[in-house]
Amino acid sequence: MLFEENALTVTELSKSYGTFIVTNEISFNLGKGEALGIIGPNGAGKTTLFNLISGTTNSDKGSIQYFGQDITKVSARQRCHLGITRSFQVPQPFSGLTTYENVLVAAAFGQEISEAEAKDKAVEALELTSLTSKARQLAGSLTLLDRKRLELARSIATAPRLLLLDEIAGGLTETECNELIELIMTIKNNGVSIIWIEHVLHALLSVVDRIMVLDFGQKITEGKPEDIMKSPEVSSIYLGLDEENIDGQ
Amino acid sequence: MILKSLPKKQIRVFLVLTLITIILASAPWWVSRADIRLLGEFYSFLALAVLWNLLAGYTGLISVGQQAFVGVGGYAMFIVTAKLGISPFLSVPISMLAAALIAGVFAPLLFRLNGAHFAIGTWVAAETISLCFFMVPELGGGAGMSLPTDVVKSIASSRAMREMTIYWLMLGLGLGTIFAVYALLLSKTGLALMALRDNEIAAASLGINIWKTKFVMYIAVAAATGAIGAVIFFQKLRISPESAFSLNDWTIIIIFIVVIGGIGKLEGAIVGTIVFFILRETLADYGVVYLIVLGVFAIIIMMFSRKGIWGMFEEKFKRSLLPVTREP
Incomplete structure (x- = not known):
C-alpha cells in the first residue's frame, strides 16, 4: 500500500x-x-x-x-x-472524575481550547466510544473494557x-x-x-x-x-x- | 461573566456562601468577645487548611514548610508597620508579596525534589528562613518584638473596634479563601488540578503543563498564607521566630485537619477544621489527654477511612456541599 x-x-x-x-x-x-x-x-x-x-x-x-x-x-x-497521543498499557483514568470529565480534560488541554469549546468534542468522543450512557459515572468504577474505551475516548478527544x-x-x-x-x-x-x-x-x-x-x-x-x-x-x-x-x- | 456560564447548582452555592458570610460578619453584635477571638482563630485555620489541601490534595506537593509563609507574612507586616510606618491594612498585600517572593526563590530548588524529599526540603527551607530572623537584632532576634502602640492604635482606636476589625479581616480571609478556591476548581485550571490529583502521568500525556500548574499553585498558596500570617499577628500583637515559624501550629495541626477531614476535597478541609475546633474546645482542659485523643483519632480515621470524614460522608450519601462536577 x-x-x-x-x-x-x-x-x-x-x-x-x-x-x-x-x-x-x-x-x-x-x-x-x-x-x-x-x-x-x-x-x-x-x-x-x-x-x-x-x-x-x-x-x-x-x-x-x-x-x-x-x-x-x-x-x-x-x-x-x-x-501525538497514546493509550496506556494499564489504563490510567482520573478515577475521582466522571467519564465525561475525563474526556473533557483531554479535549480542553489536548487541543488547548476553552472548557465550553471542549464540551462538544468530549460528548462526540463519548458517543464514538459508546460511553455516553456512562458519562456521569466515576471513571474509577468502570469495567476493564470501559476503561480501555475511555483511554481511546480521551485519545480521540485530543484530536x-x-x-x-x-x-x-x-x-x-x-x-x-x-x-x-x-x-x-x-x-x-x-x-x-x-x-x-x-x-x-x-x-x-x-x-x-x-x-x-x-x-x-x-x-x-x-x-x-x-x-x-x-x-x-x-x-x-x-x-x-x-x-x-x-x-x- | 463566570456567573453566566455556571449551572444553577453552583450559583446557589455562591449565594449560600455569601449569606453565611453576611451572618458571620454580624457576629460581633451577638457573640461574646472571647468567642469572637475563637472564631477569628477558626477562620485563620480554615484558610490555612483549605490552602494546604489545595497544594497537597490536588497538586501532590506535600509541604511541611508552610510555616515559612505564615512567618514571612507576619514579619513583613511587623517590618512595614513598625519600621517603615506603613498602614497596617496596606501591610497585608505587602505580606502576600513577600511570601510569594520567598516562595518564588525556593520553588525552583524545591521542585527538583519529589515526594518525601520535597516534604523534607520545604521543612529545611522554613527552618533556614526562621534562623535568618533569629539573627536580626533590629527585629528583636530570638526574643522577637511587640507591635508598637501607635501601630496597634492605627488598626482602630478602641480595643473593641480593633477586635472587630481583626475579626472581619480573618473572616474575609477565611471565607474569601473558600470562595477563591471554589471558583478556581470550577475553572479550567480546576479541571487540570483535579486531573493532576487523580493521575499525574495521564494528565501530562493529555497536554496539561504539570510544572507550571504546580509552580503557580505553590506561589499563590504561599501568597495567601502570607496574608493570613499578617492578620494572625495583628491579633497576637507580638512576634518571635519561634511563634512565627512554628511547625506545630501552622503545619502539623493543618495536616491533621486536612487528613481527618478528607484530603483532595475542598469540603474535607472545612469539615476537618470544624471537627478539630470541637475536639480542641471540649478537651482543652484535659492537658496531655487532649493530644493523645487527637493522635488516636487521626490514626483511626487514617486506618478506616483514607478519604477522611468528608470522604466517608460523600460515599454514603452521594452529596457534595460545594459541587464541582461538570455535566455533559
Whole structure:
C-alpha cells in the first residue's frame, strides 16, 4: 500500500540505561493514515519505543520527524498538542472524575481550547466510544473494557494525527475485543495514523497495514502482515522453533 | 461573566456562601468577645487548611514548610508597620508579596525534589528562613518584638473596634479563601488540578503543563498564607521566630485537619477544621489527654477511612456541599 505523505520518520533511534541497550538504532517510516503493528517478546523495547515517540523519555541518539518537523527534542506536552497521543498499557483514568470529565480534560488541554469549546468534542468522543450512557459515572468504577474505551475516548478527544496504542486488546473477551477493533477501524478511517503494540495477534492483523518485529531493542524485520507471520524470525521468537537462532542474537 | 456560564447548582452555592458570610460578619453584635477571638482563630485555620489541601490534595506537593509563609507574612507586616510606618491594612498585600517572593526563590530548588524529599526540603527551607530572623537584632532576634502602640492604635482606636476589625479581616480571609478556591476548581485550571490529583502521568500525556500548574499553585498558596500570617499577628500583637515559624501550629495541626477531614476535597478541609475546633474546645482542659485523643483519632480515621470524614460522608450519601462536577 502506498501513502502520499509520511506521518512519522524515525531514524536510528537509540536509548540505553547504563550498559543496557533498550532501543538500538531503530529506523522506520509511517505513512499518513497508515496503521503499523509492532510485535515482539516481553522486554523487546516496544513500550520504550512508545515512550520515545510520545516524548515521556528522551532518546540518546537518532531523530524523530513528525509530518516533516523534527520533534526529537520537543516536550511530551507539546507533542500532544501537535497531535501525538497514546493509550496506556494499564489504563490510567482520573478515577475521582466522571467519564465525561475525563474526556473533557483531554479535549480542553489536548487541543488547548476553552472548557465550553471542549464540551462538544468530549460528548462526540463519548458517543464514538459508546460511553455516553456512562458519562456521569466515576471513571474509577468502570469495567476493564470501559476503561480501555475511555483511554481511546480521551485519545480521540485530543484530536490526534498519530495514535499510539499500547496493548489495548489485552485482557478482553472475544466479543469485547471485536468491539474495540471496530472502534479502532473507525479512528483509522478518519485518517489517523496508528502504531499499535499488541500480543493479541488476530486483533492486530485485522487492522494493521504493516508489521514491525522487535527483539532485544532491535528491529528484526518488517513487512506485510501475511509475510511477517510466515517469516522464520517470527516463528523463532514466538514459538521458539529455532532456539539456536535466539541464542545467536 | 463566570456567573453566566455556571449551572444553577453552583450559583446557589455562591449565594449560600455569601449569606453565611453576611451572618458571620454580624457576629460581633451577638457573640461574646472571647468567642469572637475563637472564631477569628477558626477562620485563620480554615484558610490555612483549605490552602494546604489545595497544594497537597490536588497538586501532590506535600509541604511541611508552610510555616515559612505564615512567618514571612507576619514579619513583613511587623517590618512595614513598625519600621517603615506603613498602614497596617496596606501591610497585608505587602505580606502576600513577600511570601510569594520567598516562595518564588525556593520553588525552583524545591521542585527538583519529589515526594518525601520535597516534604523534607520545604521543612529545611522554613527552618533556614526562621534562623535568618533569629539573627536580626533590629527585629528583636530570638526574643522577637511587640507591635508598637501607635501601630496597634492605627488598626482602630478602641480595643473593641480593633477586635472587630481583626475579626472581619480573618473572616474575609477565611471565607474569601473558600470562595477563591471554589471558583478556581470550577475553572479550567480546576479541571487540570483535579486531573493532576487523580493521575499525574495521564494528565501530562493529555497536554496539561504539570510544572507550571504546580509552580503557580505553590506561589499563590504561599501568597495567601502570607496574608493570613499578617492578620494572625495583628491579633497576637507580638512576634518571635519561634511563634512565627512554628511547625506545630501552622503545619502539623493543618495536616491533621486536612487528613481527618478528607484530603483532595475542598469540603474535607472545612469539615476537618470544624471537627478539630470541637475536639480542641471540649478537651482543652484535659492537658496531655487532649493530644493523645487527637493522635488516636487521626490514626483511626487514617486506618478506616483514607478519604477522611468528608470522604466517608460523600460515599454514603452521594452529596457534595460545594459541587464541582461538570455535566455533559
